[in-house]
Amino acid sequence: MSESEAMGPRIHRGLKDVYFDRSGVSSIDGRAGELRYRGYTIHDLAENATFEEVCGLLLYGELPTREQLAQIDSELKASRGIPAEVYALIASLKNSHPMEVLRTAVSALGALCPESNDTSTSALLRQGLQLTAKVPTIITSHYRLCRGLDPVEPSRELAHAANFLYMLHGVEPTADTARILDVDLVLHAEHGSNASSFTARVVAGTGANLHSALTAAIGALSGPAHGGAAEDVSKMVREIGEPANAAAWVKEKRAQREPIMGFGHRVYRARDPRVRHLSDRAERLSRELGQPQWYAVLQAVVEAMRPYSRLGVNVNVDFYAGVIYHLLGIPQDFFVPIFAMGRVPGWVIQVREQVENNILIRPLTLYDGPPARDWVPIDARG
Numbered sequence: 071m072s073e074s075e076a077m078g079p080r081i082h083r084g085l086k087d088v089y090f091d092r093s094g095v096s097s098i099d100g101r102a103g104e105l106r107y108r109g110y111t112i113h114d115l116a117e118n119a120t121f122e123e124v125c126g127l128l129l130y131g132e133l134p135t136r137e138q139l140a141q142i143d144s145e146l147k148a149s150r151g152i153p154a155e156v157y158a159l160i161a162s163l164k165n166s167h168p169m170e171v172l173r174t175a176v177s178a179l180g181a182l183c184p185e186s187n188d189t190s191t192s193a194l195l196r197q198g199l200q201l202t203a204k205v206p207t208i209i210t211s212h213y214r215l216c217r218g219l220d221p222v223e224p225s226r227e228l229a230h231a232a233n234f235l236y237m238l239h240g241v242e243p244t245a246d247t248a249r250i251l252d253v254d255l256v257l258h259a260e261h262g263s264n265a266s267s268f269t270a271r272v273v274a275g276t277g278a279n280l281h282s283a284l285t286a287a288i289g290a291l292s293g294p295a296h297g298g299a300a301e302d303v304s305k306m307v308r309e310i311g312e313p314a315n316a317a318a319w320v321k322e323k324r325a326q327r328e329p330i331m332g333f334g335h336r337v338y339r340a341r342d343p344r345v346r347h348l349s350d351r352a353e354r355l356s357r358e359l360g361q362p363q364w365y366a367v368l369q370a371v372v373e374a375m376r377p378y379s380r381l382g383v384n385v386n387v388d389f390y391a392g393v394i395y396h397l398l399g400i401p402q403d404f405f406v407p408i409f410a411m412g413r414v415p416g417w418v419i420q421v422r423e424q425v426e427n428n429i430l431i432r433p434l435t436l437y438d439g440p441p442a443r444d445w446v447p448i449d450a451r452g
């Protein structure tokens with residue numbers, strides 16, 4: 071018996087560095103710190119594209135022409151409403167965490183969608199665009215209902231990011247503020263085989279419908295190792311309080327071998343390329359709003375974490391997202407739902423890829439439980 075046979079099959083815990091399929095949607099070079107959607111660098115997209123343009127690029131494969139963009143924009147605007155049953159459901163769950171509410175509401179949309187089991191490409195893309203439009207309405211309706219406020223009717227005029235802030239606060243945001251959220255959504259729209267997108271593909275691979283895949287993806291995103299990090303970063307900032315406390319706080323956490331939230335990534339060893347588009351904006355927004363403290367604490371944490379950079383542990387996208395949401399007047403428990411709102415097109419297109427060239431995703435676990443043994447009648451146990 072060879073040495074490798076004696077050791078048994080190689081186990082890739084956490085599927086680290088395993089390619090399970092091909093994808094034409096996004097590419098990540100973790101060593102170089104590069105991210106591209108369909109070949110376009112994230113830097114060009116963050117600097118030039120709107121979320122609606124990125125939806126077109128991800129869902130239909132090319133940057134949309136003016137006419138195509140107008141069509142996407144008008145379909146999104148026309149699909150923002152949610153059924154009365156979903157409003158009632160949100161109202162009945164208004165005291166729950168926003169991610170629980172979002173997951174349940176998306177599942178309910180599936181139960182109410184007459185074509186939910188149509189997984190043809192045209193139905194998937196149509197339903198995907200509708201879900202992209204409805205998710206902000208779910209989030210903002212819940213935000214208002216849990217504060218005893220009436221939900222705001224979706225605008226038929228405003229762009230996706232501006233409409234979200236309008237439905238949240240009841241006032242139209244400035245163009246500058248809306249653009250900050252727009253960029254955040256562009257940066258979160260797609261990210262390869264992350265845990266939630268993989269979850270969506272596993273569900274779609276069984277032949278289950280798009281709403282089921284997205285319901286499961288929202289569940290996966292809610293965990294602190296994935297989407298929950300921005301929320302944890304804001305808890306960390308409150309706990310640290312002053313920039314001068316950051317170094318001791320980081321030292322203490324590392325002594326307990328606890329991860330520092332907003333740092334590290336399964337794929338990036340270099341700095342996450344999305345970070346700079348949020349860090350600059352977070353710094354500017356803090357200054358403009360006269361609230362420099364939060365940003366100052368974050369910079370002190372970055373400084374304290376500098377020695378970990380040579381181990382490949384660098385700041386990730388969620389580190390600065392939280393400060394931006396906070397400065398936009400969004401409470402902490404709504405941070406992950408905003409990540410979800412940006413990621414819908416990424417989930418949809420990965421479901422479409424899975425369905426178009428489907429194979430059931432069914433890996434193996436190596437059994438290491440008790441050896442084969444005889445059945446024990448109940449009276450003989452103990």
Ligand SMILES: CC(C)(COP(=O)(O)OP(=O)(O)OC[C@H]1O[C@@H](n2cnc3c(N)ncnc32)[C@H](O)[C@@H]1OP(=O)(O)O)[C@@H](O)C(=O)NCCC(=O)NCCS
Binds near residue numbers: 299331337
């Ligand atoms: C995202 C995350 C789960 C990736 O985990 P992973 O791929 O298993 O991490 P790695 O295997 O690359 O970790 C390598 C080393 O870096 C350390 N490390 C990873 N993330 C760290 C962090 N956030 N803080 C401090 N050290 C960290 C690990 O402890 C490990 O050290 P060890 O070899 O001494 O045990 C992890 O980095 C994490 O929990 N980060 C905080 C949560 C977060 O910000 N998530 C959002 C991701 S966009």
